[in-house]
Amino acid sequence: MTQDRLTVPATATTPTSGGDPAVRVAGVDKVFTGRRGQVEALHQVDLVVDPGEFVSLIGPSGCGKSTLLRLVADLDSPTAGTIEVFGKSARRARLDQDYGIAFQSAGLLPWRSVADNVELPLRLHGADGATRRGRVAELLEMVGLSEFAGSFPDQLSGGMQQRVAIARSLAENPRLLLMDEPFGALDEMTRERMQSELVRITSETGAAVVFVTHSIPEAVFLSHRVVVMTPRPGRITGEVDVRLGDQRDEDLREDERFFAAVTAVREALHGRPTPASGAHGRDLR
């Protein structure tokens, strides 16, 4: 918690210009068949995320946000419709390691130290020892946990574990980041700091992000675009273009336009018509 600035690695990729979108979800349905009948988790979902674009998914619990993210990550497959990641099938993109992922629960391996958890993807994909050590040091500094490199996950607070998981998701400089409520376990101050860091990392690496959250201010602060979902069946019902520019710093949180965008998202969430404001809301129903 001593570290205040993120260092973006020199190996960072530049934004992909033109070509295929980072994510293209078209006409996707997802039905879970359980013992107590069927659950329609997603119904006719369409979503396009451009390279370098930061898109947040927001909506009440059970509206299918995690499910949608899992489909993009090819951890599960859609019942109907197609999903492309950088113009390839979701499966191909997973095999090519085109995305980094952070789950709703940190999902650290309890028998590995913090450093060993962060280096896991690098090790699995055959990076040599020197590369791994350098990258791990860089990443731990980024999330302010350098002193805890040798600690084990059960010695860290929930928020610290989540930061380790975030460092791990960034390990291979993915062009696409999939993040499922990664800041849910953090205290408000750390949370705002991590948000600022994430904005900087992604604007400097040009990574596209699909970010799930329950927090409207968080979605507005981070995103180029906020996608609003509703449950039963889970579908996309609204979209707010935030467009607060790339100069997002702490002052923005008290800016007129920030509040206008928060209002626009809130109204999209509650299904009320959006008044003319700085942010552009669209009702997609």
Place this chain on the structure above:
Amino acid sequence: MRGTAVRVGAPLLLGVLALAGWEVLVRGAALPAYLLPPPTEILGQIRAIWDGLVDATRATGTNALVGLVVGALLAVVTAAVAARVTWLDQMVAPLVAAAAVVPIVALAPVLSNMFGATSETPRRVIVALVVFVPVFLNTLRGLRQVSPVHRDLMRSYAATPWQVTRTVTLPGAVPFIFTGLNIASSLAVISAVVAEYFGGLQNGLGSRIASAAAQSGYARAWAYVAASIALGLLFYGFTLLLERAATRRHTG
């Protein structure tokens, strides 16, 4: 500090009291030696036959150790394969379940015939078979406990099946493997001793107990029993230490 003193002292005190009670009871009631010799007499025997006792303990202990190591290794490897290969699992699981209820030491005379009466091998085979069952069953249970988020994580990394086994499945199963080993370590000594009751070489604790009892050397028989108990405790303590060493890394 005081906690340790109480934890070690209390059972020690209880043991001394029990031995004293035993002594008083046996002497007071003038029980015949074949029924129960007094502890002092057993202690005297232990001193008298000390060298023989050590040799016998070493012979039985070696059998138990070799059987334990071979059986446990085989069990872990088989479980790791069975957890991955469904048809093997379906083939092996019922056999192991059956083996769990078969008194494996009963195989001793048969194995003695197979390997010859001058070989330690039949005893080691029996120990290995006895050890295999609890280690296999516990390891397999541990291997099936992979948490969904870890499975997702490894899938997102496009990890090979072997990478998944090595980085997630096996380490997660370690506490379960040790549960199996704790059970197996006691079983190893018991089966190594009992296997000797069925003939073969006359060098271990079991055969000495049998021959002492047959020759009415009751206190001597009890001296060998005491050595078996000590050997069992040694094995159990050793696996506990191993477990500590293996799990300390992520708790402190």
